[in-house]
Amino acid sequence: MKVQKIGVIGAGQMGNGIAHVMALSGFDVVLNDINEESLDKALVTIRKNMSRQVSKGNISDTQMTEALNHIITTLEISEIGKTDLVIEAATEHEHVKHTIFEKLLPHLQPHTILTSNTSSISITRLASRTDRPERFMGFHFMNPVPVMQLVELIRGIATDDETFLTCQSVVEKLGKTVASAEDFPAFIVNRILMPMINEAVYTLFEGVGSVRSIDESMKLGANHPMGPLELADFIGLDTCLAIMNVLHDGLADTKYRPCPLLTKYVEAGWLGRKTQRGFYDYRGETPVPTR
Ligand code: CAA
Numbered sequence: 001m002k003v004q005k006i007g008v009i010g011a012g013q014m015g016n017g018i019a020h021v022m023a024l025s026g027f028d029v030v031l032n033d034i035n036e037e038s039l040d041k042a043l044v045t046i047r048k049n050m051s052r053q054v055s056k057g058n059i060s061d062t063q064m065t066e067a068l069n070h071i072i073t074t075l076e077i078s079e080i081g082k083t084d085l086v087i088e089a090a091t092e093h094e095h096v097k098h099t100i101f102e103k104l105l106p107h108l109q110p111h112t113i114l115t116s117n118t119s120s121i122s123i124t125r126l127a128s129r130t131d132r133p134e135r136f137m138g139f140h141f142m143n144p145v146p147v148m149q150l151v152e153l154i155r156g157i158a159t160d161d162e163t164f165l166t167c168q169s170v171v172e173k174l175g176k177t178v179a180s181a182e183d184f185p186a187f188i189v190n191r192i193l194m195p196m197i198n199e200a201v202y203t204l205f206e207g208v209g210s211v212r213s214i215d216e217s218m219k220l221g222a223n224h225p226m227g228p229l230e231l232a233d234f235i236g237l238d239t240c241l242a243i244m245n246v247l248h249d250g251l252a253d254t255k256y257r258p259c260p261l262l263t264k265y266v267e268a269g270w271l272g273r274k275t276q277r278g279f280y281d282y283r284g285e286t287p288v289p290t291r
Pocket residue numbers: 049050052053056058119141142143144145146147148189190193225226231235239
C-alpha cells in the first residue's frame with residue numbers, strides 16, 4: 001500500500017518530532033491537536049529544530065522550506081480521516097487514546113492504517129476498540145525523534161502482514177531502523193530502560209548516591225549519553241511513572257514497583273524539563289539538582 005499523507009494526533013514533544021521527520025522525508029503531514037496553542041508551539045519547535053539541522057549542514061535551507069510546506073495543522077479531527085496512515089501521539093493515558101479513536105473512526109477511509117505511538121499500552125487492547133484491528137499497530141518513536149535511529153513496530157494479535165510491511169516501508173523512507181516487538185507490556189526499549197531509570201531513583205531514594213553522582217556514574221562509567229535522572233527529566237517523570245505502572249500491573253511482579261520518590265515528584269507536578277523542574281531545576285542558566 002502506498003502512503004503519502006500522514007495524520008499525527010497530538011502536537012506535543014513526540015507529535016511535533018514525528019511531523020518533523022515525516023515532512024522532511026516528503027510525506028504530507030496533517031498535525032492535529034485539541035489546543036491551538038499546542039499547534040502553534042509545535043510549529044515553532046519544528047522550525048527551531050530544523051534550523052539547527054540547517055546550521056549543522058545536515059539539511060539545506062530548501063529542504064527545510066519544502067518540509068515546512070508539507071505540514072498543515074488543524075483542530076478538526078475529521079481532517080485526520082483523509083490520510084493514509086494515522087499516528088496517534090496524545091498523552092499516555094489509555095482512556096484518552098480510546099476517546100480519540102472513538103471520535104476519529106467515523107471519519108476514517110477504509111484503507112487507512114491506524115497506529116499509536118504509545119510507549120507501553122497494549123496494542124491489542126487499543127485495536128480491539130476500533131473497527132480495524134487488522135490495520136492497527138504500534139508505531140513507537142524515540143525522543144528526540146529527529147535524532148534517534150530506532151522505531152519499534154509492535155503488532156497486535158490481529159495485525160496483518162500488509163500493515164506491518166507498509167509501516168516498515170515508511171520507517172525505511174525516514175532512514176530509520178525498525179525493531180519488531182511483540183505486544184507485551186512496554187515492548188522492548190521501555191521494558192529495559194524504565195526499570196533502569198526506576199532503579200536510579202531508588203539509588204537516590206536510599207541515599208546511595210546524589211543526583212549528580214548517579215548521573216556522572218552512568219555517563220562516565222557506562223558510556224550513556226545522558227545520566228538516568230537527566231534522561232528521566234527529558235522523557236517526563238509522569239511518562240516514566242505511567243510506564244512503570246504498566247509493567248507492574250501487566251507483569252504482576254514486584255520488581256517493577258515504581259519508586260515512591262518518583263511518585264512524589266509526579267505528585268508535586270515536578271515532571272522534568274517540560275515543567276522546568278524534576279530531578280534538576282531548569283529555571284536558571286544551568287540545571288541544578290533538586291536533591
Ligand atoms: N531536533 C533535531 N536535532 C537535534 C535535536 C532535535 N530535537 N536534539 C539534538 N539534535 C541534534 C544536534 O543538532 C546534534 O547534531 P549533530 O550530531 O549533527 O551535531 C546531535 O543531535 C547531538 O545533540 P547535541 O550536541 O545538542 O547534544 P548531545 O550530544 O548531548 O546529544 C542527545 C543530545 C541526542 C539527546 C543525547 O544526549 C542522547 O542520545 N540522549 C539519550 C536519548 C535517549 O535515550 N532517548 C530515548 C529515550 S526513551 C524513549 O524515547 C522511549 C519512550 O517511550 C520513553
